[in-house]
Amino acid sequence: MKIIRSREFVANRAWGAELVATIPNATVRLHWTDQPYHWHVNDGEEVFVVMDGEVDMHYRQDGQEQVVTLLAGDLFFADSGDAHYACPRGVARVLVIERAGSE
Template sequence: MKIIRSTEFTGSRAWEALDIANMNGITTRLHWTDQPYRWHVNDGQEVFVVLDGRVQMHYREKGVEHIAELNVGDIFYASAGTEHVAHPQGAARILVIESEGSE
């Protein structure tokens, strides 16, 4: 049993993660960041939940870049093969659920 107070987690570097659970190869991690990640494509699906802060999620569909503004409580779902990169607007805490080993 764990209780995690997400607003109390602060990393010492961008995209530092607190591992919460690994359930049959699906990881749940809490990330803290104040810097963009990098363009990437996950092997599997990804669920990205903004718990604190604001994030601009850049993603490409058929080669066209789009930007979604994500606020607290917003969820971004990336199907397998969706190219994307998160750009926090200041510090943000994000819950990420994805296949173990995904980047």
């Protein structure tokens, strides 16, 4: 059993993570960040949940860049092949569930 208070979590670098669980073929990580994460495309599905803070999620839809501001409790789903990047507004804590081996 494990209890994690996400609002108290701090990492030693931007996008540093604590592994919460390893589900067969998936990982669950709590990330701390104060810096953007680069444009990327996952080779599997990704669930991105803002636990604390605010994150501007940039993504491409029909060839156009879109931006949505995610608040604490909001969830973003990226399907395999969806280009996206996250840009926190200050400090944020994010739970990411994705295919094992994804970074």
